[in-house]
Amino acid sequence: MSARWGIIGCGLIAPKFFQGLETTGEGTVVAVASKSILRAKLLQKKLGVPKAYGSYAKMLDREKLDAVYIATSHNYHFENAKLCLEHGLPVLVEKAFTRNAAEAEELIALARTQNLFCMEAMWTRFNPATTKLRELIAEGAIGEIKRLKAEFCVKMPPSIKTMPWNRMYSPRLAGGALLDIGVYTIAYAGMVFGCVPTRIGGSAKMAWTGVDKTSEYHLDFGQGLRADLAASFVEERPRFAVITGTHGIIRVPYFSRTDKLTIIRASRAPEIIKCGPSGFEYEIREVHRCLREGLTESPSMPLDETLGIMRTMDTLRSQWGMKYPGEAG
Ligand SMILES: NC(=O)c1ccc[n+]([C@@H]2O[C@H](COP(=O)([O-])OP(=O)(O)OC[C@H]3O[C@@H](n4cnc5c(N)ncnc54)[C@H](OP(=O)(O)O)[C@@H]3O)[C@@H](O)[C@H]2O)c1
Incomplete structure (x- = not known):
């Protein structure tokens, strides 16, 4: 099968998917669509894609597609993915899946009713080092997992980037460190512990635009299992993850895109495990595998897990009093 993809959203991440x-x-990208025909044409030229559209619906109506990649800002994911599902098309939806759990529930219900493939594009989940980590956890390489510490902190200099029209700082575009990068740490915790947190706490420092510029999350998974997580646009820090088990520790440097892991166990020298390089190709191969095998969800990134992540982020935002424009409640 050579999959024919369309892309919705002609911004920064679209070329990386390509x-x-x-x-x-x-597979190939056969068409790109944007709200702006100019943006679509620029991307078309840059990537050498056959067709560019200034309307998402026109692309979906006119092109024969096997799947659509949703690469818009978070606030649009719900309506963009809904449009594709209503056109009978499978979707790979960038993280954060939607603005909130209510939108995620509606989208998931629609995908299930239509019997169509739908997945949050949690690309880090499919990287070789993450796959290796899951194997090590499953085979008990460090015993029972007890703790996770993970951070994803990138410095966004105070400039045009901290203005409300920038996606990351914009309440209208559902920005903030939590939905943009904190989501990776929360998804990582769910993967490491294999369940959803039973108690959720955290704190945030707000940007003047009204979204979190720095935030911390303390998730309790019951029976002494705990994750301490952080995300920030304000300071650059090593993007590490440390998983502590009853018999050892696994250190993951730069956990979102590492190619190695270190296992530290008592009375043994630290062991460095080299893995393949990271990239979007692994999650894309997983989409293709699911489509070939008639799966409507990926067992590695199922929709119930995505919903759990959205619920965790809703809880944190409600504790901080952080709402996006037009959100109910
Ligand atoms: N950049 C990264 O490193 C990265 C990495 C992994 C995942 N992601 C995820 O990928 C998605 C897109 O990120 P990105 O960095 O590509 O975003 P971006 O370049 O800022 O924007 C992507 C698209 O979103 C729409 N958009 C952005 N700002 C808008 C505004 N002010 N008004 C109206 N529409 C606007 C536009 O869609 P149209 O062109 O259709 O109008 C734009 O082309 C997000 O969910 C993000 O979390 C990004």
């Missing part, structure tokens, strides 16, 4: 798809050798 390159990832090229690397798989399993």
Whole structure:
């Protein structure tokens, strides 16, 4: 099968998806669509894609697609993915899946009713080092997992980037460190412990625009299992994850895109495990596998897990009094 993809949203991440798809050798981007025909044409030229549209619906109506990649800002994910599902098309939806759990529930219900594939594009989940980590946890390499510490902190200099029209700082575009990068740490915790947190606490420092510029999350998974997580646009810190088990520790440097892990166990020298490089190609291959095998969800990133992540982020935002424009409640 050579999958025919369409892309909705012609911004920064779209070329990375294009390159990832090229690397798989399993498909092509046949069309890109934007709210702005100019943006779509620029991307078309840059990537050498056959068609560009200034309307999402026109692309979906006119092109014969196997799947659509939703690469818009968070606030649009719900309506963009809904439009695709209503056109009978499978979707890979960038993180954060939606603005909130209510939108996620509606989208998931629609995908299930339509019997169509739908997945949050949690690309880090499919990288070789993450796959290796899951194997090590499953085989008990460090015993029972007890703790996770993970941070994703990138410095966004105070400039045009901290203005409300920038996606990351914009309440209208559902920005903030939590939905943009904190989501990776929360998804990582769910993967490491294999369940949803029973108690959720955290704190946030707000940007003047009204979204969190720095935030911390303390998630309790019951029976002494705990994750301490952080995300920030304000300071650059090592993007590490440390998983502590009853018999050892696994250190993951730069956990979102590492190619190695270190296992530290009592009375043994630290063991460095080299893995393949990270990239979008692994999640794309997973979408293709699911489509080939008739799966409507990926067992590695199921929709119930995505919903759990959205609920955790809703709880945190409600504790901080952080609402996006037009959100109910
Ligand atoms: N950048 C990264 O490193 C990265 C990495 C992984 C995942 N992601 C995820 O990918 C998605 C897109 O991120 P991105 O960095 O590509 O975003 P972006 O370049 O800021 O914008 C992507 C698209 O969102 C829409 N958009 C952005 N700002 C808008 C505004 N002010 N008004 C109206 N529409 C606006 C536009 O869609 P149209 O062109 O259709 O009008 C734009 O092309 C997000 O969910 C993000 O979390 C990003």
